[in-house]
Amino acid sequence: MKKIIIVSLALSMVLSTFAQEENAKFLTNKNKDFTMIWGGLETSTMPYINNNTKDSSATAIYLAPYIDYYHKTGFGLKVKTYIFPGGSNPGFFLTSFSPYFAKYTGKILPYVSYTRYWQHNNPSALYSPIENDIYGHLKFKTKVIDFTTGADWGFGIDKENSNKNVNDINAFFALSHVFYGENANDKSAWAFVPSLQLNAATNRYFNYSPTSNYISRNRTVTGLKYGNRGGRGGNGGNTYITEQALITETNQFELSNIEANIYAMYIIGNFSLEPSGSLFFPLHGDNSLVGYWQINLNYYFK
Numbered sequence: 001m002k003k004i005i006i007v008s009l010a011l012s013m014v015l016s017t018f019a020q021e022e023n024a025k026f027l028t029n030k031n032k033d034f035t036m037i038w039g040g041l042e043t044s045t046m047p048y049i050n051n052n053t054k055d056s057s058a059t060a061i062y063l064a065p066y067i068d069y070y071h072k073t074g075f076g077l078k079v080k081t082y083i084f085p086g087g088s089n090p091g092f093f094l095t096s097f098s099p100y101f102a103k104y105t106g107k108i109l110p111y112v113s114y115t116r117y118w119q120h121n122n123p124s125a126l127y128s129p130i131e132n133d134i135y136g137h138l139k140f141k142t143k144v145i146d147f148t149t150g151a152d153w154g155f156g157i158d159k160e161n162s163n164k165n166v167n168d169i170n171a172f173f174a175l176s177h178v179f180y181g182e183n184a185n186d187k188s189a190w191a192f193v194p195s196l197q198l199n200a201a202t203n204r205y206f207n208y209s210p211t212s213n214y215i216s217r218n219r220t221v222t223g224l225k226y227g228n229r230g231g232r233g234g235n236g237g238n239t240y241i242t243e244q245a246l247i248t249e250t251n252q253f254e255l256s257n258i259e260a261n262i263y264a265m266y267i268i269g270n271f272s273l274e275p276s277g278s279l280f281f282p283l284h285g286d287n288s289l290v291g292y293w294q295i296n297l298n299y300y301f302k
Helices: 002-014
Strands: 036-050 055-070 075-084 091-102 108-119 132-140 146-158 164-176 179-183 188-201 239-241 246-248 254-268 271-282 290-301
Antiparallel strands (some): 036 055, 055 075, 075 091, 091 108, 146 164, 164 188, 179 188, 254 271
16 A cells, blocks of 8 residues: 555656646556545745735745545545735635546546636735636556646636636646655655656746646746736736746747656655655746745545
8 A cells, every 4th residue: 555655646746737646556566446535735936926015026935735535436626725824915815626537547547627716815916817727638658758748728717907718728748757665664655756848838827727837936037917916017917027938918839848857755654745846948038947846745544
């Protein structure tokens, strides 16, 4: 059971950019389905508007508690909420609700989800008109390298710009491999997962979609602004400016960046600690490397 959990969590990390429920228990040669539930806490950074200065040139720590249930039939549900613990406006700023379907046995693994985002009335959080996200991927297993390809379509109504319909499209292709080990003496296990990914997108709007973390968690944001909330120099409008790229609704679908990820995990008993880091090489703008980090703490219910 320990090996099932460790490999399951390791591949959830390698695809945490897209979805946190990815699983590889077939590597244990136990080809059967299972039911699992876990609760966790995620932390990383988000662009942050200082409500006193209206400056949006910095990021702030957020906390995101969540609960995830996966049934052996393939259906699951994840609920997550995001909180700024400090700053000029501490409190909730986003909640997501994600039913999904996934199969984790065999050599071709599908995953499909729908996510609904509710933005809370927190003036320190950047506004996004993308309220819904439909995501899917296929993972192809080999003895050495795993291949994953997928896409997501974000859409919504821009309430701060004439209530018009908006959308964003993201697609990717990724290579990854899972290294793992176990210690029978203290009932612990570990995993290390490197991955390399090519992303393509429209990048028309700031959004919280799972394939847009290089936008929503960028640590080198210099002047994001949107709608009535504004930003640095903010007279509103629908343009986001970062050091790397211009995000505007006139963008067309094209290659956007190359992404390199490193994920690690240590699990003991029913607890796991999961740090990760990502570097992005933009294919447009000034081509400067950017990155973000993330840490997850989970408890698994048997």
